[in-house]
Amino acid sequence: MRRSTLLIPLAVLAAVLAGLAGHLWSTRPGGDGDDGQVAEGPTVGGPFTLVASDGRTVTDRDFRGRWMLVFFGYTFCPDVCPTALANVALVLERLGPLAERLAPVFISIDPERDTPEVVGAYVRQFDPRIVGLTGTPERVRAAARAYRAFYRKVEPEAGEDADAYLVEHSAWLYLMGPDGTFVKVFPHASDPERVAAAIAEAMGEALPATSEASS
Numbered sequence: 001m002r003r004s005t006l007l008i009p010l011a012v013l014a015a016v017l018a019g020l021a022g023h024l025w026s027t028r029p030g031g032d033g034d035d036g037q038v039a040e041g042p043t044v045g046g047p048f049t050l051v052a053s054d055g056r057t058v059t060d061r062d063f064r065g066r067w068m069l070v071f072f073g074y075t076f077c078p079d080v081c082p083t084a085l086a087n088v089a090l091v092l093e094r095l096g097p098l099a100e101r102l103a104p105v106f107i108s109i110d111p112e113r114d115t116p117e118v119v120g121a122y123v124r125q126f127d128p129r130i131v132g133l134t135g136t137p138e139r140v141r142a143a144a145r146a147y148r149a150f151y152r153k154v155e156p157e158a159g160e161d162a163d164a165y166l167v168e169h170s171a172w173l174y175l176m177g178p179d180g181t182f183v184k185v186f187p188h189a190s191d192p193e194r195v196a197a198a199i200a201e202a203m204g205e206a207l208p209a210t211s212e213a214s215s
């Protein structure tokens with residue numbers, strides 16, 4: 001029986017991150033956590049050099065001047081990643097014109113299977129505005145370390161295809177400011193309406209009125 005991808009509970013993830021990064025996530029008081037979390041301790045985010053679906057080298061500096069919504073996942077992910085990217089697509093839709101100021105970025109943590117072309121085709125299924133990135137194992141590891149993102153390859157069980165492995169990973173959406181600094185982090189399954197509202201608030205804007213609200 002195959003094991004499913006683990007969405008690490010907050011308490012376990014905090015312990016892992018404490019060991020890896022020397023700090024804990026702290027949840028903003030009030031609500032159910034969908035309005036974002038703030039990090040205490042070492043900086044979250046930093047330089048990265050990865051590859052886009054068209055083969056271009058992309059660095060964190062290419063996104064300066066735009067907000068970023070970053071997620072670490074992989075294209076063979078059975079549940080968490082599709083949920084996260086579907087929600088990102090809904091966030092973009094809800095932001096309306098404000099989405100032009102946001103760069104949604106999907107960084108693969110499975111460079112063995114996720115070529116630039118594979119990642120590009122995958123993210124386009126959800127929204128063509130999502131930027132898919134991958135790279136060498138070393139560069140992916142460096143990017144994940146900068147964002148305090150956890151992942152671990154799970155070897156297939158005896159008798160299974162060697163390429164049918166899963167990857168355990170944390171599942172956060174990181175909101176980064178136009179200058180590349182960390183702003184908020186959201187659980188991957190957060191309500192898109194609330195995530196969009198939090199992003200608009202960070203931008204100093206109000207969400208556009210919906211057709212239902214204006215009718």
